[in-house]
Amino acid sequence: MAPQRRAGSRTAESGGAGAGARAQESRRLSSVMKGNGQKDSRRKWLKVAFLLSSAMLGYLLSGSYLLSEEGVTEVLAHYGEIVKDKFIEVPCSEDYDSHKRFEGCTPRKCGRGITDAIISRVEAERIRRIAEKGLSLGGSDGGASILDLHSGALSLGKHFVNMYRYFGDKVHDTFTEEDFHLYSEVRQRIQQKIALAFGISSSSMYLTKPTFFSRINNSEAKTAHDEYWHPHIDKVTYGSFDYTSLLYLSDYTEDFGGGRFVFMDEGANRTVEPRAGRVSFFTSGSENLHRVEKVHWGTRYAITISFTCNPDHGIGDPVLT
Structure with a gap:
């Protein structure tokens, strides 16, 4: 008579697999969020740099100095x-x-x-x-x-x-x-x-x-x-x-x-x-x-x-x- 697997073992295995998948998904989401955060940070710096350069150009062109x-x-x-x-x-x-x-x-x-x-x-x-x-x-x-x-x-x-x-x-x-x-x-x-x-x-x-x-x-x-x-x-x-x-x-x-x-x-x-x-x-x-x-x-x-x-x-x- 073939030995029967315990239901608890299947549950544990299923739970272990699910936990691994969730951890992997969590890491993926964390990586995406981190990437998005870096992109947002770069966008903010680019925007600040653009505004500063625009302000400086405006000063140079319309103020007392010209290039x-x-x-x-x-x-x-x-x-x-x-x-x-x-x-x-x-x-x-x-x-x-x-x-x-x-x-x-x-x-x-x-x-x-x-x-x-x-x-x-x-x-x-x-x-x-x-x-x-x-x-x-x-x-x-x-x-x-x-x-x-x-x-x-x-x-x-x-x-x-x-x-x-x-x-x-x-x-x-x-x-x-x-x-x-x-x-x-x-x-x-x-x-x-x-x-x-x-x-x-x-x-x-x-x-x-x-x-x-x-x-x-x-x-x-x-x-x-x-x-x-x-x-x-x-x-x-x-x-x-x-x-x-x-x-x-x-x-x-x-x-x-x-x-x-x-x-x-x-x-x-x-x-x-x-x-x-x-x-x-x-x-x-x-x-x-x-x-x-x-x-x-x-x-x-x-x-x-x-x-x-x-x-x-x-x-x-x-x-x-």
Whole structure:
């Protein structure tokens, strides 16, 4: 007679198998939950990292700093803001020591200033029309054209001509006495502002050459004169310059892209974004090494007006002859 198995043994075996299965299932669930937990943790870190990077990018792009080809750039004046008066003092270079000094004028305090408060946008539009009318007579084949009302220098193709001689009576049909009067009035306001900012007498400053309108677009440079983007120092380039100013006649991002003015300081590049009516001014020595970014699209208009402390290098306001 075959031996009979005890029911209890089957139950025990069944229970043992069930316990093993449950333990295996428990380990599987634990592993899944652990995996899901790790995934959730990674997702949370990725989300945090994304938010942090987004916040940093937003700060860099919309705050006071931008990433550029040259590294970190501080924006001294955004095109969309109205700057009443801003002045940044910087140590003077030794450039002025190699020139005759004029007490009460030669810079002892150096720096750079920006203001939107002395030339209105309406006046800037009127001045821009002067540039447009004059440059309609000529213009460079490359990306940069100039018009100098004092000397008559005008870009024409790959060369320059004296527009007063080259076009003769046509110049009188192009400009008006009011144009030249406005030019003189604006120059005087800028001169007074520079004198106030640097603590000197405006009567000790003299307008100097070259003082000129510029029109820049993205046309390919044809001559060295079209390569406006190279870093330079006005005191080294022109000699007579002690104070330089620029009056912008068009708007960055609205009328053109690129074309910002860049102060090239050690370890940083600080820019001024052009805005019609905005005046940027600075001492002309190597403490203010600078350049203009290439214009990528549109047309940028400005006028450079510079001053000397040496009366021998002074010039008068232009007149319509």
